[in-house]
Amino acid sequence: MRRKIAWLALGTVVALGAATGARADETYLNDVRIGAYLLHFDSTASEITGPFTVGGLNTRIQSTTTLYLAYVRQLSRHFQIEVALGWPPLTYAQGVGPATVGSIPYNGKQIASVRWLSPTALFEYSFFGPRAKWRPFIGIGVNYTNFYDRQVTAAGAAVSGGPTSISLPSSVGPAVTAGVLYHLNARWHLVASYSVAQVNSRLTTDTAGVLRSSEVHFWPNAVVLSVGYSF
Amino acid sequence: MLKKTGRVLWAVLAAAALAGCGHDSQTSHIATSTQRGTLAVDPPLRVASLSATAFASQLSASASGAQLLQLAGTPQCGVDFYYIKYWTVDPAGSPTEVSGALMVPTGTGATCSGPRPIVLYAHGTAESSQYNIADISDPNNSAYSESAMIAAVFAAQGDIVVAPNYEGYDISTLGYHPYLDASVNADDMIDALTAAQTALPHTFTPQTVGDGKVFVTGYSEGGYVAMATVKAMQAAGMTVTASAPSSGPYALEALGDLIFFGQVNIGSTVFAPLLTTSYQNAYHNVYNQTSDVYSSTYAPDIATLLPSATPITTLFSTGKLPESALFDSATPSSSTGVPQIDAAADALLAEPASPPYTPAQAALFDAGFGSNYLVNNTYRTEYVDDAVENPDEAAMTVIDGGTLDSSDIALAVAPTVGLREDMRINDMRYGGWSPEEPMLLCGADQDPTVYFEVDTGTMAAEWHALVQAGLVSVLDLNATPSGPFAPLQQGFQSTYAALVSAEGASTAIQSYHTTEAPFCMVAARDFFAQVP
Numbered sequence: 001m002r003r004k005i006a007w008l009a010l011g012t013v014v015a016l017g018a019a020t021g022a023r024a025d026e027t028y029l030n031d032v033r034i035g036a037y038l039l040h041f042d043s044t045a046s047e048i049t050g051p052f053t054v055g056g057l058n059t060r061i062q063s064t065t066t067l068y069l070a071y072v073r074q075l076s077r078h079f080q081i082e083v084a085l086g087w088p089p090l091t092y093a094q095g096v097g098p099a100t101v102g103s104i105p106y107n108g109k110q111i112a113s114v115r116w117l118s119p120t121a122l123f124e125y126s127f128f129g130p131r132a133k134w135r136p137f138i139g140i141g142v143n144y145t146n147f148y149d150r151q152v153t154a155a156g157a158a159v160s161g162g163p164t165s166i167s168l169p170s171s172v173g174p175a176v177t178a179g180v181l182y183h184l185n186a187r188w189h190l191v192a193s194y195s196v197a198q199v200n201s202r203l204t205t206d207t208a209g210v211l212r213s214s215e216v217h218f219w220p221n222a223v224v225l226s227v228g229y230s231f
Numbered sequence: 232m233l234k235k236t237g238r239v240l241w242a243v244l245a246a247a248a249l250a251g252c253g254h255d256s257q258t259s260h261i262a263t264s265t266q267r268g269t270l271a272v273d274p275p276l277r278v279a280s281l282s283a284t285a286f287a288s289q290l291s292a293s294a295s296g297a298q299l300l301q302l303a304g305t306p307q308c309g310v311d312f313y314y315i316k317y318w319t320v321d322p323a324g325s326p327t328e329v330s331g332a333l334m335v336p337t338g339t340g341a342t343c344s345g346p347r348p349i350v351l352y353a354h355g356t357a358e359s360s361q362y363n364i365a366d367i368s369d370p371n372n373s374a375y376s377e378s379a380m381i382a383a384v385f386a387a388q389g390d391i392v393v394a395p396n397y398e399g400y401d402i403s404t405l406g407y408h409p410y411l412d413a414s415v416n417a418d419d420m421i422d423a424l425t426a427a428q429t430a431l432p433h434t435f436t437p438q439t440v441g442d443g444k445v446f447v448t449g450y451s452e453g454g455y456v457a458m459a460t461v462k463a464m465q466a467a468g469m470t471v472t473a474s475a476p477s478s479g480p481y482a483l484e485a486l487g488d489l490i491f492f493g494q495v496n497i498g499s500t501v502f503a504p505l506l507t508t509s510y511q512n513a514y515h516n517v518y519n520q521t522s523d524v525y526s527s528t529y530a531p532d533i534a535t536l537l538p539s540a541t542p543i544t545t546l547f548s549t550g551k552l553p554e555s556a557l558f559d560s561a562t563p564s565s566s567t568g569v570p571q572i573d574a575a576a577d578a579l580l581a582e583p584a585s586p587p588y589t590p591a592q593a594a595l596f597d598a599g600f601g602s603n604y605l606v607n608n609t610y611r612t613e614y615v616d617d618a619v620e621n622p623d624e625a626a627m628t629v630i631d632g633g634t635l636d637s638s639d640i641a642l643a644v645a646p647t648v649g650l651r652e653d654m655r656i657n658d659m660r661y662g663g664w665s666p667e668e669p670m671l672l673c674g675a676d677q678d679p680t681v682y683f684e685v686d687t688g689t690m691a692a693e694w695h696a697l698v699q700a701g702l703v704s705v706l707d708l709n710a711t712p713s714g715p716f717a718p719l720q721q722g723f724q725s726t727y728a729a730l731v732s733a734e735g736a737s738t739a740i741q742s743y744h745t746t747e748a749p750f751c752m753v754a755a756r757d758f759f760a761q762v763p
Contacts, residue, residue, distance in 0.1 A: 103282040161277035208276035
């Protein structure tokens with residue numbers, strides 16, 4: 001559903017952009033973008049440890065797609081600041097390890113889900129002039145991620161041993177991006193970019209007072225396809 | 232324009248944030264009440280869930296497990312192992328949190344779900360303070376084999392099992408274990424049962440609950456605890472459908488006397504500090520200082536030594552505890568000034584020799600004497616003097632080679648040594664009670680750890696005239712096989728014979744007591760099954 005919404009939004013805005021004209025000689029300082037955030041996680045996690053925990057249990061974060069929203073402020077001819085975020089995606093953690101823990105299925109099962117609000121502020125440098133048809137850019141910045149709506153699935157509760165709460169503290173880490181902007185006209189443009197952020201957190205589960213934990217490195221890397229409007 | 236854009240941006244951010252106004256999943260409810268029998272965490276943690284096939288496979292992976300599987304039978308049900316935490320009372324009457332296991336049969340078989348009998352099980356003496364009978368997920372846990380045993384014998388055959396870890400173990404912060412403290416142990420068992428009954432409707436299989444039948448059993452220390460629990464439950468008007476205490480030190484005072492008379496049992500150097508610490512905390516009359524009882528080598532640390540997080544082998548190797556020398560090999564003499572008492576006491580203080588004991592018995596008792604001994608001579612003499620002046624008749628009957636019957640098994644009338652006073656009131660003869668529902672007393676007559684004759688024999692003699700015929704049955708695994716338990720008797724005897732053949736008699740005897748356990752538990756199961 002999220003994927004459909006994202007692509008629909010992108011398509012609509014592209015269509016709007018194609019239909020809207022603008023004066024080519026104007027310079028705009030502001031830019032809003034909307035598009036699709038194709039999130040892929042190269043997540044790694046330390047083995048889950050804690051009481052009553054068999055060895056070799058791990059997790060993997062499933063990739064997802066969500067809506068991309070951004071605001072870009074031009075600082076100068078080549079420098080700009082981008083504040084971007086995805087519509088908080090529902091992301092699933094999948095069990096990695098033995099096929100079963102005891103007789104409870106584990107490997108490949110969706111054991112937990114979480115939403116995250118993850119704004120990223122990027123300081124970017126764009127090549128070529130403001131009116132160049134193609135404008136590659138690179139950027140560096142900082143990502144803040146807040147996890148919420150932390151849910152353990154029925155499969156997760158079964159393998160954990162009962163109703164389980166999750167603690168996943170917020171993360172602050174560096175982010176980098178590289179992309180290219182294609183001007184449809186003076187106001188409308190298409191943007192494709194690739195971004196990587198460092199998002200680390202310590203996952204702690206509480207099942208009947210028994211705490212188990214794992215260090216999780218999400219390494220979200222995102223391909224963004226968006227359309228922007230300058231004003 | 233910029234202002235307008237900012238509003239748009241913040242609106243988007245706010246919408247995104249609102250989209251996430253979900254809720255986090257919650258863990259179990261933590262009880263605020265500390266009343267007896269309160270389940271502290273509800274629902275409890277399921278430590279493991281094993282299907283019948285997986286459990287059989289896990290047991291088959293080790294030689295001892297395969298042997299257990301053969302004895303207990305192919306699992307008919309899977310087993311869910313829950314870790315229960317609950318509130319009970321310590322010897323001072325204060326609330327204290329403890330833990331235990333709740334094992335629930337699972338599966339589609341007719342005997343694996345719905346209302347099922349509850350087996351309340353009491354475990355044997357444990358040296359490790361980390362003992363946790365719920366933790367089947369850790370084969371290195373000192374409770375693993377006992378946990379597997381009761382799961383295989385009872386839960387995998389369709390019984391719900393409740394087994395406390397006892398105060399002093401696992402999460403308990405008491406700091407010691409109320410060892411062989413009848414009322415405290417019984418309260419713990421009853422509170423575990425109450426907490427488990429609260430937990431059952433909230434497990435992953437809420438349809439599996441107690442069917443009204445409650446069977447009580449236990450092995451070794453747990454045999455004693457099981458009997459104390461039957462006594463307490465009967466007194467409280469609670470249902471005990473049947474019971475099967477096994478190889479327990481029921482006639483505690485008589486057993487204590489025999490040990491002080493030189494019939495030192497295997498494990499005595501572990502049992503002694505557990506017992507004196509327990510009774511000192513409960514009654515404050517065992518000693519003024521530990522050196523009143525213990526030799527100067529061991530007295531400084533003995534009061535807090537057991538149960539311990541340090542392996543017992545390390546306690547032995549680091550000189551914290553002698554491995555087997557309970558008494559000084561240079562035996563003391565009595566000096567009460569009363570010639571008859573001194574003479575009788577001196578005979579009992581001398582190290583048992585062959586004859587009249589068999590060479591094997593003499594060798595066994597000899598291991599209880601050494602130069603690095605645990606109990607000092609002054610205290611041993613004081614104890615034996617008291618036992619002569621205020622005799623436990625069962626102990627005296629056994630030491631004299633007599634036959635136990637209801638006329639010669641009375642408790643000491645007025646012992647003066649604190650430890651004997653405490654053992655007297657915790658002796659299962661104390662209080663003049665008898666079982667009201669069927670009871671099986673299982674053991675083996677050559678048990679070198681908990682003596683069968685003085686414990687099981689004394690209780691059987693005590694109740695012989697008090698209960699209707701057949702209500703209390705005795706199963707001696709070492710007797711000539713006969714009757715409904717003949718296959719178990721044959722099984723035990725052939726298993727032990729194989730052990731002797733493989734290890735030699737002097738090594739095998741160390742395992743005699745533990746070898747009995749699964750046979751007694753299967754006997755208990757079969758006994759329970761025929762109770763209407």
